[in-house]
Amino acid sequence: MDFEHADAINQAVRLLSLRHRARAATMLAPLGLHPGQEALLLELDRNGAMIQAQLSEALGCEPPSVTLMTRKLEASGHIRRRPAPSDRRASIVELTDSGRELAGQVKRMWCVLAEETVTGLPAGTVAELPGILTAMTANVDTRRSGDPHGRRPGLVAEPGGTTTDRAR
Amino acid sequence: MDFEHADAINQAVRLLSLRHRARAATMLAPLGLHPGQEALLLELDRNGAMIQAQLSEALGCEPPSVTLMTRKLEASGHIRRRPAPSDRRASIVELTDSGRELAGQVKRMWCVLAEETVTGLPAGTVAELPGILTAMTANVDTRRSGDPHGRRPGLVAEPGGTTTDRAR
DNA sequence: TAGAATTAGTTACGCGCATAATATTATGTG
DNA sequence: CACATAATATTATGCGCGTAACTAATTCTA
Numbered sequence: 354m355d356f357e358h359a360d361a362i363n364q365a366v367r368l369l370s371l372r373h374r375a376r377a378a379t380m381l382a383p384l385g386l387h388p389g390q391e392a393l394l395l396e397l398d399r400n401g402a403m404i405q406a407q408l409s410e411a412l413g414c415e416p417p418s419v420t421l422m423t424r425k426l427e428a429s430g431h432i433r434r435r436p437a438p439s440d441r442r443a444s445i446v447e448l449t450d451s452g453r454e455l456a457g458q459v460k461r462m463w464c465v466l467a468e469e470t471v472t473g474l475p476a477g478t479v480a481e482l483p484g485i486l487t488a489m490t491a492n493v494d495t496r497r498s499g500d501p502h503g504r505r506p507g508l509v510a511e512p513g514g515t516t517t518d519r520a521r
Numbered sequence: 522m523d524f525e526h527a528d529a530i531n532q533a534v535r536l537l538s539l540r541h542r543a544r545a546a547t548m549l550a551p552l553g554l555h556p557g558q559e560a561l562l563l564e565l566d567r568n569g570a571m572i573q574a575q576l577s578e579a580l581g582c583e584p585p586s587v588t589l590m591t592r593k594l595e596a597s598g599h600i601r602r603r604p605a606p607s608d609r610r611a612s613i614v615e616l617t618d619s620g621r622e623l624a625g626q627v628k629r630m631w632c633v634l635a636e637e638t639v640t641g642l643p644a645g646t647v648a649e650l651p652g653i654l655t656a657m658t659a660n661v662d663t664r665r666s667g668d669p670h671g672r673r674p675g676l677v678a679e680p681g682g683t684t685t686d687r688a689r
Numbered sequence: 690t691a692g693a694a695t696t697a698g699t700t701a702c703g704c705g706c707a708t709a710a711t712a713t714t715a716t717g718t719g
Numbered sequence: 720c721a722c723a724t725a726a727t728a729t730t731a732t733g734c735g736c737g738t739a740a741c742t743a744a745t746t747c748t749a
Contacts, residue, residue: 414705441727488642
């Protein structure tokens, strides 16, 4: 691949990161949230209470980041932490009523943001987008499939969309 | 759009940002660079010397960020700043020889990263990728010309709200 | 031409996320 | 059982990028 195309891709990913995050920030601000916190609320809303290590895995960020995120969300009353009965090292994180209510607002805003993001793209592209982005993420992910330079030829995601996403 | 799909898109963008940046960080570390600095070097390598305001525009980040980036890259000897002759407020930023040499290394690494990122994707998708990502970026970009399509039927932010309406 | 408005750059501060080091608890093994 | 190892969570620290407030220089305008 020549530099022009490589740069077009890398730069586009970089700019999309900055702008998508900035847009999320301005939409989250009225709810009293900073970008990153919404992902934690949505994860708890989706899969229920879990310990911080599971949150770290689900959100794709490191345990110290989860410590800070949970601390702030607990301070603002949207989540609660209680010791895990089976493991005294772990603490279970769960939504409060306020947090569940806030998660609902975040979900609505999340749809607005996604629609805004893909405005003007062909429907087929929009349908494939999650699969494409997820495949790209897996390609550069060193967290779970540690391949620093040895790119294994078998870990690709089918480009034709994710499985059973044909709802409604 | 239903929440499932919206979340798939937003979450995928978020995760791709984290992972792509992290991968870039590990590849840039041997060169003594932190992610973000490579974009500045590449921009100067592409379009030659320019003032910081132009860098801010080209990189898509705010002037204070450029101040910090240029200060650190100047400290490590890869760029140089000199006063602009025609405008005594501005300072012209340019690559040093060391910076030009480093930019060459960054360009080669940039290609490796891009190829790694799109591994396994169909060639057609790879060819369309820059356009898709750029379109998405423009859709959520509030820095310049907020929405290129103009048609946004009451998407965001309650109309009567006092929500931080940014200068336009 | 004097004063207002704009622009370039900086400083101060906050947040998210990362790594490194540490304390505490679980779990494997001799 | 004792002890080495792994796992959970935390603190400390650093970087990138953001906003707000500020200085200094330029440009518009009455």
